[in-house]
Amino acid sequence: MAPDKHGVENGQTHAIVQARKLPIADMTTFAPYKIFALVETAKAFGIAAEAVLQGTGLDPAQLQDGKAQCSVPQYLRACSNSVRRCPDPRLPIEVGRNLHLSAYGLYGFALLSSSSVRAGFEFAVRYHELATPTFDIGWEIRGADFVWFFPDEVQRAYARPLKNFLMMQQISAHVTHVQDIARADRLPKKILAAIDPQEPDELIEQAFGCPVTFAAPVTEIIYDMSILDERPPMTNPVTHAMMRESCERLIGVVTDTTGISRQVSRLLLESLAPFPSMETIAARLGMTTRTLRRRLTVEGNSYSGLLDQVRNELAKKYLGSSSVTIADISDLLGFSDVANFRSSFKRWNSIAPGDYRASLGRQEMNQ
Numbered sequence: 001m002a003p004d005k006h007g008v009e010n011g012q013t014h015a016i017v018q019a020r021k022l023p024i025a026d027m028t029t030f031a032p033y034k035i036f037a038l039v040e041t042a043k044a045f046g047i048a049a050e051a052v053l054q055g056t057g058l059d060p061a062q063l064q065d066g067k068a069q070c071s072v073p074q075y076l077r078a079c080s081n082s083v084r085r086c087p088d089p090r091l092p093i094e095v096g097r098n099l100h101l102s103a104y105g106l107y108g109f110a111l112l113s114s115s116s117v118r119a120g121f122e123f124a125v126r127y128h129e130l131a132t133p134t135f136d137i138g139w140e141i142r143g144a145d146f147v148w149f150f151p152d153e154v155q156r157a158y159a160r161p162l163k164n165f166l167m168m169q170q171i172s173a174h175v176t177h178v179q180d181i182a183r184a185d186r187l188p189k190k191i192l193a194a195i196d197p198q199e200p201d202e203l204i205e206q207a208f209g210c211p212v213t214f215a216a217p218v219t220e221i222i223y224d225m226s227i228l229d230e231r232p233p234m235t236n237p238v239t240h241a242m243m244r245e246s247c248e249r250l251i252g253v254v255t256d257t258t259g260i261s262r263q264v265s266r267l268l269l270e271s272l273a274p275f276p277s278m279e280t281i282a283a284r285l286g287m288t289t290r291t292l293r294r295r296l297t298v299e300g301n302s303y304s305g306l307l308d309q310v311r312n313e314l315a316k317k318y319l320g321s322s323s324v325t326i327a328d329i330s331d332l333l334g335f336s337d338v339a340n341f342r343s344s345f346k347r348w349n350s351i352a353p354g355d356y357r358a359s360l361g362r363q364e365m366n367q
Contacts, residue, residue: 032070033103034132035078036063041095045086052078057318057328069321073269073314073332075132076162083165089198092165093207096172101180107131110243111181113236118228120181127247134166145189146228148174148221153194157267157276157284164195167219174221175208181232188223192216260285260295261306268310273334275310278303312348315341319357326353 039049039060049060056074082091101108107130114120121139128137136152150170158166171191178186187209197214198204205212267281276284281303282292296302311333318329330341345353 031105032058032063033105034099035070035075037098037103038075038078038082038095039063041091041098042082042086044094045088045091047082047085051085052081054081055331057321057324057332069317070132071314071317072132072134076134076158077332079165079169080159080162083161087161089164089168089204090207092169093172093204096169096174097176097207099169099173099176101177104131106243106246110240110247111177112232112234113240113243114181114232115235115237115240116228117182117230117232120232121228123244124177130247135170141225141228144225146223146225148223150219153219155263155267155284160196164198167193167195168198171208171219171221178223178227182227182230183233186223186227186230188221190222192218192220192222194219259299260292261299261301264292264296264301264303265306265310268307269314273332275307275334308344308348312345315345315353316349316356319353320360322357322361326357329353 035053035056035058039052042052043049053059054077056070056077058070058074101111104111107127110127111120111124114123124131125137125139135150135156137148138151139146139148141147150167153167156163171193175188178188190210191208191212193212193214194216195214201212263285264281267284268275278292279289282289285292287295293303296306314333315329318324318332319326324332326341327338330338333341335341335344342353345351345356349356351359
């Protein structure tokens, strides 16, 4: 993947590589490696697996099932449960430490077998959609520094405690992944974190091996640029080609939509039920409700229509997993009762949710 743009700043090349904006296909379900790491790590902090998974429609036994799947909203629910029960910042740090690239399946092994660290990082950005993403990622060369950053962190509509948790985990996972693909002694020069100060500072700096500044304007993980030219210990062109081809099949063709409808859909998707009102969404986008309504109308959409679309896509994903009950789905999507969910699903798809699930089972048997 070539850098998205090049420029010159202070006489030095300034290259930026950013992830493609994700469409409403953030509805994707993933192997539950992240939620498994969270459950296992939380046990050491005295949180039972059932408490972490409350309201997700998953149970501990299903995480061991090779057929189990997990969506981003389910993972966010599990993280929210963990934050409420354990505000200790060491929890997300340890979760990130346990998320080695080998846990990410095809995506992780493609990174590990890359021809160079630079090529691996470019691959990570391009195929980040496969990593159960809670933030977009990007990197840039800034003078003598290589910098990871998170271009959408300001727009993410997470509640503050959840955002603190997710960003601490994201930073920790990035540090772990760099050590996986480069060398175990490759540590950041410094970290800037656009989240609330976390205590104790000394413990956190010891965990990351560098100074950490909280309440920064943006989050950045800064390395020496020389890391890009290193050769991954597991580099293998044949393995990488096979993994890359498989990732292409998984990710499919991604349409790069940029309208306000995509932004609204994404904010809805990132929110736990009950979903935010149109007034709340407008405020998060920095505009009035009237302006948001007008811009959606120009694109042929409405807030209620986009909310229905998000709920419907998520519902169909959840119905594809026999482990999630229809009552669980109703709760995950913020319906007042199961009857209301059944009625809405039938209005959207001209089929009852139970019949839709049965049809998926028949399709699977015929394959």
